Amino acid sequence: MPLLGVNIDHIATIRQARRGDEPDPVRAAHEAELGGAGIITVHLREDRRHIQDHDVERLRPFIKVRLNLEMAASAEMIGIARRIEPHMCTLVPEGRLEVTTEGGLNVAGDAKRLKAAVAKLKAAGIVASAFIDADPDQIQASADAGFDACEIHTGPYAAAFAKAGGDFSKPNLKAQLDTIAEAGEFIRACGMRFNAGHALNYHNVGPIAALPEIAELHIGHSIVSRAVYTGMREAVREMNRLIENAASGHHHG
Numbered sequence: 001m002p003l004l005g006v007n008i009d010h011i012a013t014i015r016q017a018r019r020g021d022e023p024d025p026v027r028a029a030h031e032a033e034l035g036g037a038g039i040i041t042v043h044l045r046e047d048r049r050h051i052q053d054h055d056v057e058r059l060r061p062f063i064k065v066r067l068n069l070e071m072a073a074s075a076e077m078i079g080i081a082r083r084i085e086p087h088m089c090t091l092v093p094e095g096r097l098e099v100t101t102e103g104g105l106n107v108a109g110d111a112k113r114l115k116a117a118v119a120k121l122k123a124a125g126i127v128a129s130a131f132i133d134a135d136p137d138q139i140q141a142s143a144d145a146g147f148d149a150c151e152i153h154t155g156p157y158a159a160a161f162a163k164a165g166g167d168f169s170k171p172n173l174k175a176q177l178d179t180i181a182e183a184g185e186f187i188r189a190c191g192m193r194f195n196a197g198h199a200l201n202y203h204n205v206g207p208i209a210a211l212p213e214i215a216e217l218h219i220g221h222s223i224v225s226r227a228v229y230t231g232m233r234e235a236v237r238e239m240n241r242l243i244e245n246a247a248s249g250h251h252h253g
């Protein structure tokens, strides 16, 4: 069964609405762990719109599972990562005006810089993951740059799922899922870890969780949204139940 990485950025979004001290992402991470999170993810953005530096610093010794730091491949962020030493860094493109990460990293178009960034992370013992679109050229470039893992951007799949109402007889939805499955096979053939994430939710997660050899699913907004009603622990538990059912073959997409 793939590990569930719970992204708690939006706990910090709620806190920043008042620039106060609640809700505290560290407490949310604890609740997510109690619900079965295998990884806690935070995105330290250049504009610090949600997660702050001190959150990452406090999370690192506090959490018992893996810490995944999402970040741009900037000198500032690489320095922070090397100081805090999360288990993994996921490199993402970052646009100042975007509401959330909009597309995958262009590893093929920025190979030299990213290869240097990966080398710096790996020298500090940090696992390096590339958040990319399901594109063979990007996968090959990620392998060439030395990445240990690729996280495939599931946004286009999620959009197709919503449009098709989850009906896999609709050609575009089936095509999006097949594209991710093929990307996963190629990632594994390149010797990297196959992860996926972005815009996954309680409705669309099953077919992705059922893909062969998928190692990690990274999910944020849908879990935090549900946690508003059910609490974080139960929201994570329910997502893990769906993943486990799908991964063990109970899902019929």
Ligand code: PXP
Pocket (backbone or CB within 6 Å): 007, 009, 043, 070, 090, 092, 100, 101, 131, 151, 197, 198, 199, 200, 218, 219, 220, 221, 222
């Ligand atoms: N993976 C990556 C690389 C992301 O940038 C994000 C959003 O921060 C996620 C996963 C989680 O996406 P969502 O909040 O839509 O579940």
